[in-house]
Amino acid sequence: MFNHQDLPISLFAGRSNPALAAAIAEQAGRPLGQVTIRNFADGEVYVRYEESIRGTDLFVVQSTPPPAENWMELLLMVDAARRASAARITAVIPYFGYARQDRKDQPRVPITARLLADMLQTAGVERVLTMDLHAAQIQGFFDVPVDHLYGSAVFEDHYTERDNLVVVAPDVGASKIARAYAKRLGADLALIDKRRPAPNVAEVMNIIGEVEGRNCLIIDDMVDTAGTLASAAGALREAGALRVEAFATHGLLSGPAHDRIEASALERLIVTDTVPLRRTSDKIEVISVAPLFADAILRIYADESISTLFVE
Secondary structure, rough: OOOOOOOOOEEEEEOOOHHHHHHHHHHOOOOOOOEEEEEEOOOEEEEEEOOOOOOOOOOOOOOOOOHHHHHHHHHHHHHHHHHHOOOOOEEEEOOOOOOOOOOOOOOOOOHHHHHHHHHHHHOOEEOOOOOOOOOHHHHHHHOOOOOEEHHHHHHHHHOOOOOOOOEEOOHHHHHHHHHHHHHHHHHEEEEEEEEOOOOOOOOEEEEOOOOOOOOEEEEEEEEOOOOHHHHHHHHHHHOOOEEEEEEEEEEOOOOHHHHHHHHOOOOEEEOOOOOOOOOOOOOOOEEOOOHHHHHHHHHHHHHOOOOOOOOO
16 A cells, blocks of 8 residues: 655745744754745746655645735645645645635625635645634535644643633634533633624624633634624623633734724733734734644654544
Protein backbone atom coordinates (compact mmCIF):
# COMPACT_ATOMS: atom_id res chain seq x y z
CA MET A 1 0.00 0.00 0.00
CA PHE A 2 1.22 3.50 -0.86
CA ASN A 3 2.46 5.37 2.21
CA HIS A 4 2.76 9.15 2.21
CA GLN A 5 5.64 8.84 4.67
CA ASP A 6 7.70 7.76 1.67
CA LEU A 7 7.28 11.29 0.26
CA PRO A 8 9.23 14.35 1.34
CA ILE A 9 7.08 16.93 3.14
CA SER A 10 6.93 20.58 2.06
CA LEU A 11 5.39 23.52 3.90
CA PHE A 12 4.68 26.79 2.13
CA ALA A 13 2.82 29.91 3.18
CA GLY A 14 0.88 32.67 1.50
CA ARG A 15 1.02 36.27 2.65
CA SER A 16 -2.17 36.51 4.69
CA ASN A 17 -0.75 35.36 8.04
CA PRO A 18 3.03 34.86 7.85
CA ALA A 19 3.50 34.88 11.64
CA LEU A 20 1.15 31.92 12.12
CA ALA A 21 2.70 30.03 9.20
CA ALA A 22 6.19 30.52 10.65
CA ALA A 23 4.99 29.35 14.07
CA ILE A 24 3.37 26.24 12.55
CA ALA A 25 6.59 25.41 10.70
CA GLU A 26 8.64 25.87 13.86
CA GLN A 27 6.29 23.65 15.88
CA ALA A 28 6.38 21.01 13.14
CA GLY A 29 10.16 21.13 13.00
CA ARG A 30 10.09 21.80 9.27
CA PRO A 31 11.33 24.85 7.36
CA LEU A 32 8.97 26.96 5.29
CA GLY A 33 9.74 26.54 1.61
CA GLN A 34 10.76 29.42 -0.61
CA VAL A 35 8.00 30.87 -2.76
CA THR A 36 7.82 34.22 -4.53
CA ILE A 37 4.45 35.97 -4.31
CA ARG A 38 4.11 39.49 -5.63
CA ASN A 39 1.72 41.79 -7.41
CA PHE A 40 2.09 43.27 -10.84
CA ALA A 41 1.53 47.00 -11.19
CA ASP A 42 -2.17 46.45 -11.85
CA GLY A 43 -2.55 44.28 -8.73
CA GLU A 44 -2.51 40.90 -10.47
CA VAL A 45 -0.99 38.18 -8.26
CA TYR A 46 2.11 36.26 -9.36
CA VAL A 47 3.25 32.99 -7.72
CA ARG A 48 6.42 30.96 -8.28
CA TYR A 49 7.89 28.15 -6.16
CA GLU A 50 11.63 28.72 -5.87
CA GLU A 51 12.51 25.07 -5.20
CA SER A 52 11.52 21.71 -6.61
CA ILE A 53 8.30 20.32 -5.16
CA ARG A 54 7.99 17.36 -7.52
CA GLY A 55 6.72 14.29 -5.67
CA THR A 56 6.29 16.07 -2.32
CA ASP A 57 3.45 15.94 0.20
CA LEU A 58 2.79 19.67 0.07
CA PHE A 59 0.94 21.80 2.64
CA VAL A 60 -0.04 25.39 1.78
CA VAL A 61 -0.84 27.55 4.83
CA GLN A 62 -3.13 30.46 4.04
CA SER A 63 -5.92 32.07 6.05
CA THR A 64 -8.55 33.75 3.90
CA PRO A 65 -9.88 36.88 5.63
CA PRO A 66 -10.53 39.96 3.48
CA PRO A 67 -9.35 41.07 1.01
CA ALA A 68 -10.53 38.44 -1.48
CA GLU A 69 -7.00 38.45 -2.90
CA ASN A 70 -6.09 36.01 -0.14
CA TRP A 71 -8.36 33.44 -1.77
CA MET A 72 -6.88 34.12 -5.21
CA GLU A 73 -3.39 33.74 -3.79
CA LEU A 74 -4.26 30.37 -2.29
CA LEU A 75 -5.82 29.14 -5.54
CA LEU A 76 -2.77 30.17 -7.55
CA MET A 77 -0.41 28.48 -5.09
CA VAL A 78 -2.40 25.25 -5.33
CA ASP A 79 -2.55 25.39 -9.14
CA ALA A 80 1.18 26.09 -9.38
CA ALA A 81 1.92 23.17 -7.06
CA ARG A 82 -0.23 20.79 -9.11
CA ARG A 83 1.46 21.87 -12.33
CA ALA A 84 4.86 21.42 -10.64
CA SER A 85 3.96 17.77 -9.93
CA ALA A 86 3.45 17.85 -6.16
CA ALA A 87 2.25 14.37 -5.16
CA ARG A 88 -0.45 15.55 -2.77
CA ILE A 89 -1.65 19.07 -1.93
CA THR A 90 -3.30 19.98 1.36
CA ALA A 91 -4.76 23.45 1.85
CA VAL A 92 -4.27 24.53 5.47
CA ILE A 93 -6.87 27.28 5.97
CA PRO A 94 -6.94 28.36 9.64
CA TYR A 95 -9.74 30.84 8.87
CA PHE A 96 -12.09 29.91 6.01
CA GLY A 97 -13.42 33.18 4.62
CA TYR A 98 -16.89 33.53 3.07
CA ALA A 99 -18.18 30.74 5.32
CA ARG A 100 -21.15 32.92 6.29
CA GLN A 101 -22.42 32.63 2.71
CA ASP A 102 -23.19 28.92 3.02
CA ARG A 103 -26.83 28.83 1.84
CA LYS A 104 -29.32 30.60 -0.40
CA ASP A 105 -31.32 32.38 2.29
CA GLN A 106 -32.51 35.19 0.00
CA PRO A 107 -33.46 35.41 -3.66
CA ARG A 108 -30.67 36.01 -6.20
CA VAL A 109 -27.69 35.47 -3.88
CA PRO A 110 -24.72 33.11 -4.35
CA ILE A 111 -23.65 30.21 -2.17
CA THR A 112 -20.10 31.50 -2.07
CA ALA A 113 -18.69 28.91 0.32
CA ARG A 114 -19.69 26.17 -2.14
CA LEU A 115 -18.20 28.10 -5.05
CA LEU A 116 -14.86 28.40 -3.25
CA ALA A 117 -14.88 24.70 -2.37
CA ASP A 118 -15.37 23.89 -6.05
CA MET A 119 -12.58 26.28 -7.05
CA LEU A 120 -10.15 24.74 -4.57
CA GLN A 121 -10.82 21.26 -5.89
CA THR A 122 -10.55 22.40 -9.50
CA ALA A 123 -7.19 24.00 -8.66
CA GLY A 124 -5.94 20.65 -7.35
CA VAL A 125 -6.49 20.45 -3.58
CA GLU A 126 -6.71 16.88 -2.31
CA ARG A 127 -7.31 17.65 1.36
CA VAL A 128 -8.39 20.63 3.47
CA LEU A 129 -7.39 21.37 7.06
CA THR A 130 -9.32 24.18 8.73
CA MET A 131 -10.65 25.40 12.07
CA ASP A 132 -14.07 26.37 13.44
CA LEU A 133 -16.01 26.78 10.21
CA HIS A 134 -18.84 29.26 10.68
CA ALA A 135 -21.13 26.55 9.29
CA ALA A 136 -19.90 22.99 9.84
CA GLN A 137 -21.94 21.72 6.89
CA ILE A 138 -19.44 23.41 4.55
CA GLN A 139 -17.43 20.19 4.93
CA GLY A 140 -20.09 18.60 2.75
CA PHE A 141 -19.33 21.03 -0.08
CA PHE A 142 -16.06 19.18 -0.66
CA ASP A 143 -15.50 15.85 -2.38
CA VAL A 144 -12.07 15.58 -0.73
CA PRO A 145 -11.33 14.93 2.97
CA VAL A 146 -11.82 17.90 5.29
CA ASP A 147 -10.23 17.86 8.74
CA HIS A 148 -12.09 20.32 10.96
CA LEU A 149 -10.20 21.41 14.07
CA TYR A 150 -11.80 23.22 17.00
CA GLY A 151 -10.45 26.23 18.87
CA SER A 152 -11.73 24.69 22.10
CA ALA A 153 -8.71 22.38 22.05
CA VAL A 154 -6.31 25.27 22.69
CA PHE A 155 -8.73 27.40 24.71
CA GLU A 156 -9.49 24.68 27.25
CA ASP A 157 -5.82 24.38 28.16
CA HIS A 158 -5.44 28.18 28.33
CA TYR A 159 -8.54 29.15 30.32
CA THR A 160 -8.22 28.19 33.98
CA GLU A 161 -10.72 30.55 35.65
CA ARG A 162 -13.66 28.17 35.96
CA ASP A 163 -15.12 28.96 39.37
CA ASN A 164 -18.74 30.06 39.40
CA LEU A 165 -18.69 30.01 35.59
CA VAL A 166 -21.54 30.31 33.10
CA VAL A 167 -20.89 29.91 29.37
CA VAL A 168 -23.09 32.24 27.34
CA ALA A 169 -24.22 31.99 23.72
CA PRO A 170 -24.61 35.58 22.43
CA ASP A 171 -27.37 34.51 20.02
CA VAL A 172 -29.27 31.40 19.01
CA GLY A 173 -26.80 30.63 16.21
CA ALA A 174 -23.96 30.23 18.74
CA SER A 175 -25.89 27.95 21.08
CA LYS A 176 -24.40 24.69 19.78
CA ILE A 177 -20.78 25.78 20.11
CA ALA A 178 -21.50 27.36 23.53
CA ARG A 179 -23.06 24.12 24.74
CA ALA A 180 -19.94 22.21 23.69
CA TYR A 181 -17.70 24.63 25.59
CA ALA A 182 -19.91 24.46 28.68
CA LYS A 183 -19.58 20.70 28.67
CA ARG A 184 -15.80 20.81 28.29
CA LEU A 185 -15.39 23.45 31.01
CA GLY A 186 -17.88 21.87 33.42
CA ALA A 187 -19.92 25.09 33.44
CA ASP A 188 -23.58 26.05 33.27
CA LEU A 189 -25.08 27.39 30.04
CA ALA A 190 -27.04 30.57 29.31
CA LEU A 191 -28.45 31.98 26.09
CA ILE A 192 -29.16 35.53 24.97
CA ASP A 193 -32.27 35.82 22.83
CA LYS A 194 -32.19 39.01 20.75
CA ARG A 195 -35.41 40.41 19.38
CA ARG A 196 -36.55 43.54 17.57
CA PRO A 197 -40.14 44.31 18.61
CA ALA A 198 -40.60 46.53 15.54
CA PRO A 199 -38.56 47.94 12.66
CA ASN A 200 -36.09 50.61 13.78
CA VAL A 201 -36.82 49.78 17.42
CA ALA A 202 -33.87 48.89 19.64
CA GLU A 203 -33.21 45.24 20.31
CA VAL A 204 -34.57 43.66 23.46
CA MET A 205 -32.28 41.06 25.00
CA ASN A 206 -33.81 38.23 26.98
CA ILE A 207 -31.32 36.17 28.97
CA ILE A 208 -32.26 32.53 29.34
CA GLY A 209 -30.37 31.08 32.28
CA GLU A 210 -29.03 32.27 35.62
CA VAL A 211 -26.21 34.82 35.34
CA GLU A 212 -26.68 37.02 38.41
CA GLY A 213 -23.66 36.81 40.68
CA ARG A 214 -21.85 34.57 38.18
CA ASN A 215 -18.72 34.87 36.04
CA CYS A 216 -19.81 34.84 32.39
CA LEU A 217 -17.85 33.64 29.39
CA ILE A 218 -19.36 34.51 26.00
CA ILE A 219 -18.46 32.00 23.27
CA ASP A 220 -18.65 32.43 19.49
CA ASP A 221 -16.73 31.19 16.47
CA MET A 222 -15.85 34.70 15.27
CA VAL A 223 -16.11 38.35 16.20
CA ASP A 224 -16.41 40.75 13.29
CA THR A 225 -17.69 44.25 14.14
CA ALA A 226 -18.26 43.26 17.81
CA GLY A 227 -21.77 44.76 17.87
CA THR A 228 -23.44 41.58 19.14
CA LEU A 229 -20.59 40.90 21.55
CA ALA A 230 -20.64 44.39 23.10
CA SER A 231 -24.43 44.33 23.43
CA ALA A 232 -24.37 40.88 25.01
CA ALA A 233 -21.71 41.95 27.52
CA GLY A 234 -23.80 44.99 28.50
CA ALA A 235 -26.94 42.90 28.95
CA LEU A 236 -25.11 40.41 31.14
CA ARG A 237 -23.67 43.13 33.34
CA GLU A 238 -27.11 44.72 33.72
CA ALA A 239 -28.45 41.30 34.71
CA GLY A 240 -25.97 41.16 37.59
CA ALA A 241 -23.02 39.24 36.15
CA LEU A 242 -19.84 39.68 38.18
CA ARG A 243 -17.29 39.35 35.40
CA VAL A 244 -17.83 39.19 31.64
CA GLU A 245 -15.22 37.72 29.29
CA ALA A 246 -15.43 36.32 25.78
CA PHE A 247 -13.67 33.87 23.50
CA ALA A 248 -13.93 33.81 19.71
CA THR A 249 -11.69 31.66 17.55
CA HIS A 250 -11.44 34.14 14.69
CA GLY A 251 -10.81 37.76 15.65
CA LEU A 252 -11.71 39.59 12.44
CA LEU A 253 -12.37 42.80 14.40
CA SER A 254 -13.51 44.90 11.47
CA GLY A 255 -14.58 48.56 11.36
CA PRO A 256 -15.62 49.82 14.82
CA ALA A 257 -14.85 46.53 16.59
CA HIS A 258 -11.90 47.75 18.67
CA ASP A 259 -13.70 50.89 19.82
CA ARG A 260 -16.78 48.89 20.75
CA ILE A 261 -14.73 46.42 22.76
CA GLU A 262 -12.90 49.19 24.58
CA ALA A 263 -16.19 50.88 25.49
CA SER A 264 -18.00 47.67 26.42
CA ALA A 265 -18.51 45.85 29.70
CA LEU A 266 -16.11 43.14 28.55
CA GLU A 267 -13.11 42.70 30.79
CA ARG A 268 -11.25 40.47 28.35
CA LEU A 269 -11.64 39.12 24.82
CA ILE A 270 -9.55 36.07 23.94
CA VAL A 271 -8.99 35.23 20.27
CA THR A 272 -6.61 32.96 18.39
CA ASP A 273 -4.02 33.90 15.79
CA THR A 274 -5.94 32.40 12.83
CA VAL A 275 -6.39 36.01 11.69
CA PRO A 276 -3.70 38.66 12.37
CA LEU A 277 -4.91 41.55 14.51
CA ARG A 278 -5.02 44.98 12.89
CA ARG A 279 -4.70 46.73 16.26
CA THR A 280 -3.71 45.72 19.77
CA SER A 281 -5.66 46.39 22.93
CA ASP A 282 -5.23 45.79 26.65
CA LYS A 283 -8.57 44.00 26.58
CA ILE A 284 -7.63 41.60 23.78
CA GLU A 285 -5.51 38.51 24.39
CA VAL A 286 -4.23 36.24 21.62
CA ILE A 287 -3.48 32.53 21.98
CA SER A 288 -1.78 30.51 19.26
CA VAL A 289 -3.20 27.57 17.35
CA ALA A 290 0.19 26.80 15.78
CA PRO A 291 0.92 23.70 17.93
CA LEU A 292 -2.48 22.22 17.06
CA PHE A 293 -2.08 22.80 13.32
CA ALA A 294 1.51 21.52 13.38
CA ASP A 295 0.38 18.33 15.12
CA ALA A 296 -2.43 17.87 12.59
CA ILE A 297 -0.09 18.41 9.63
CA LEU A 298 2.40 15.83 10.90
CA ARG A 299 -0.41 13.32 11.55
CA ILE A 300 -1.82 13.84 8.06
CA TYR A 301 1.64 13.42 6.56
CA ALA A 302 2.15 10.17 8.51
CA ASP A 303 -1.35 8.89 7.61
CA GLU A 304 -2.25 8.82 11.30
CA SER A 305 -5.62 9.54 12.88
CA ILE A 306 -6.26 13.11 13.98
CA SER A 307 -9.67 12.42 15.49
CA THR A 308 -8.41 13.30 18.96
CA LEU A 309 -7.60 16.79 17.68
CA PHE A 310 -10.99 17.72 16.24
CA VAL A 311 -13.44 16.31 18.75
CA GLU A 312 -15.64 19.25 19.64
